Amino acid sequence: MPAIPNYQHLLETSRRVNWRLEDLLGEGRRLDFTRPFLPETFAQTEQLGFLSAAEKLRLNQIRARGYLALFELFEAIVVPFISDQSDHGKQSDPFRAPALRHFVEEEQKHRELFSAVLHEFDGAFGTPCGLIGPAEEICRTILGHGPLAVTIAILGLEWMSQGHYLGSVKDNQDLDPQFSSLLKHHWIEEAQHAKLDGLVLRSLAARSAPQDIATAIEEYFEIGSFLDAGLNQQAGLDLESLERAIARRLPDDDRRQILDVQHRALRWTFLGSAMANRNFLAVLASISDEAAVRVEQAAKSFTTH
Ligand SMILES: [Fe+2]
Numbered sequence: 389m390p391a392i393p394n395y396q397h398l399l400e401t402s403r404r405v406n407w408r409l410e411d412l413l414g415e416g417r418r419l420d421f422t423r424p425f426l427p428e429t430f431a432q433t434e435q436l437g438f439l440s441a442a443e444k445l446r447l448n449q450i451r452a453r454g455y456l457a458l459f460e461l462f463e464a465i466v467v468p469f470i471s472d473q474s475d476h477g478k479q480s481d482p483f484r485a486p487a488l489r490h491f492v493e494e495e496q497k498h499r500e501l502f503s504a505v506l507h508e509f510d511g512a513f514g515t516p517c518g519l520i521g522p523a524e525e526i527c528r529t530i531l532g533h534g535p536l537a538v539t540i541a542i543l544g545l546e547w548m549s550q551g552h553y554l555g556s557v558k559d560n561q562d563l564d565p566q567f568s569s570l571l572k573h574h575w576i577e578e579a580q581h582a583k584l585d586g587l588v589l590r591s592l593a594a595r596s597a598p599q600d601i602a603t604a605i606e607e608y609f610e611i612g613s614f615l616d617a618g619l620n621q622q623a624g625l626d627l628e629s630l631e632r633a634i635a636r637r638l639p640d641d642d643r644r645q646i647l648d649v650q651h652r653a654l655r656w657t658f659l660g661s662a663m664a665n666r667n668f669l670a671v672l673a674s675i676s677d678e679a680a681v682r683v684e685q686a687a688k689s690f691t692t693h
């Protein structure tokens with residue numbers, strides 16, 4: 389397992405690699421709707437042979453919109469939670485609070501970035517796309533769990549976003565360059581967030597009894613089931629968005645197939661790929677071997693075919 393990072397080093401790195409919103413938005417940096425936005429690993433449109441190439445492209449872009457919108461929503465959970473952690477308790481490391489505050493500022497900037505891109509998307513796409521919600525209720529439900537469980541869920545999402553960029557976006561030449569650039573810049577800053585979350589998890593776990601860690605894992609699975617129900621609902625909304633975009637109602641059999649394939653694709657994107665992430669599992673194993681084994685086993689139930 390790689391060396392454990394420290395707050396000072398992560399704060400210095402995050403200041404060095406930090407970018408500004410104006411570096412990514414504006415004239416000359418528009419989405420190109422003739423290209424796919426999301427890698428096929430996550431979009432899973434090729435299985436849907438009854439859709440034309442143009443219709444698959446529309447579905448890919450609807451899924452990409454959902455990808456950004458759901459990340460924006462997750463970051464709405466991260467901001468108050470990490471903010472709270474940065475104030476919390478008497479910590480001996482003087483770099484802890486500044487590093488976590490910087491983390492929160494970056495997540496706020498990511499939310500702004502994603503909102504601006506979603507606004508551009510909606511103006512150019514032409515038909516409305518649905519999103520699960522209300523966001524406040526989803527945030528409240530997730531934040532209603534214990535801090536150890538919420539940290540594990542956030543850690544999974546952070547490492548997942550790292551894995552998505554490196555494994556499926558970085559070397560993919562088919563994708564729209566602007567969408568790839570957004571994910572690249574997000575990845576650059578999230579790399580520090582994932583490690584900071586690992587430190588937060590370790591310090592919380594060090595103050596917890598083994599029984600509390602076991603309870604947190606149960607709660608983590610509860611959060612996963614709650615998200616999965618949301619993703620199922622999102623698959624239905626994406627189908628409706630697709631039918632609006634292509635201006636036709638699909639036959640019932642095709643609709644059923646889209647719902648099935650897309651729910652599995654969403655599950656893999658947001659749950660399975662997090663639970664199977666080696667870095668996430670390594671940090672989890674550092675607080676509980678049993679938890680890591682359980683999460684890794686559960687990840688095997690998520691497949692896209
Ligand atoms: Fe972020």
Ligand SMILES: [Fe+2]
Nearest residue numbers: 495546578581
């Ligand atoms: Fe993040």
